[in-house]
Amino acid sequence: MKRNIGVIISWLSIVLNIVLFAIKLWVGLLYNSVALIADAWHTLTDSVSSFAVLIGIKISDKPADEEHPFGHGRAELVSTIFVGFLLALVGVNFTYESFIKLRDHQESQYGMWAIIVTVISLVVKEIMAQYSIIFGKKINSKSLVADGWHHRSDAFSSLIILVGLFLGKYFWWMDGVLGLIVSALIFYTTYSILKEAFSLFLGEKIDDDLKESILQIGKYNFEYPLEAHHFLLHQYGNHAELTFHIYLPGDMSLNEASKVAMDYQKLIRDEHNIGVTIHIDSLEK
Structure with a gap:
């Protein structure tokens, strides 16, 4: 059900962005404004990125199979990275267009339609x-959250342009400068999106709160000081696999040791809904 919400939001985003793109492009061409045209194309990339998010959600929901034993969750990271690179291309293009406009001393006169x-x-x-950020966090969808920040960067650029519309009649260079500011916002959004996505791809250390919770589970449910250590957490979109080591007495039977490990794994899975594999180390060295 939650993933269906992500699909609905993505489709709504695609439709609304295409409508906004058409209107903003018309106004940009009407007033010969590189800033408004850049903002229009920025909006269109939101449609493309939302479509990429939609594909990522669909693929990531596929169950695990022989070739992909941990599922297809990282498909969302791929779509997130695609969104980031798409934004970067838009930023480069309109940085160039803005410099050209400033170099040629081109100015734009804005009318009421531009403001509306x-x-x-x-x-x-x-x-x-x-909506994208809130529901993206609820369904643990990195790509939907990234798409939300993409929307927000577009909202910020519209706000900046709105301020510039009222100042444009006083400064000939306003449109070119606004284009550069919009491009800078696009680059910042790109950096934020790609930094998180690549960090997840490369692998991150276990969250301190999760680690502490696992240590507490071991402390209060077993008579042995398990001393959980060497944590490795692998993220696969909405699925995570955790491996770590515990200490058990060297004279403990294999059946007893296996039961402790399996009980510990079950407690963690029930508490945090993640896959767990525990390696047993002997206290005797």
Whole structure:
């Protein structure tokens, strides 16, 4: 059910972004504004990224199979990285366009339609950002959260452009500078999205709160000082696999040691809903 919410939000995002793109592009061409046109294409990339998120969610929901024993969860990371690189391309293009406009001393005169469309875009994009980020966190979808920040970057760029619309008549360079600011926002969003996605791909250390919880479970449910150590956590989208070591007395029977490990694994799975594999080390050295 939760994943279905992600699909619905993605489809809604695609439709709304295409409508906003068409309106913003029309206004940008009407006033010959590189900033408004850049903002329009930024909005269109939201549709493409939402479609990528949609594909990522669909693939990540596929069950594990022989070739992918840990499932397909990392498909969402792939779609997240795609969103990041798409944003980077948009930023590069409009940085170039803005420099050209400043170099040639081109100015733009804005009218009422530019203000109306920009206000509508700002409000709609922030609402979309809120829903994507909130529900993305609820269903543990990194790509949906990334898409939400993509929406928010578009809302920020619309806000900046809105301020510039009121100042444009006083400064000829306003449109070119706004284009550069929008590009900078796009690059910052790109950096944030790719940093998190690549970090997950490379592997991150176990969260301190999760580690402490596991240690407490071992402390209060077993008579032996298990001293859990050497934690390794592997993220597969909405599925995680945890491995770590425990100490048990060297004279303990194999059956007893296996029972302790299996009981510990079950307690952790029930508490945190993650896959667990425990390696047993002997206290005798």
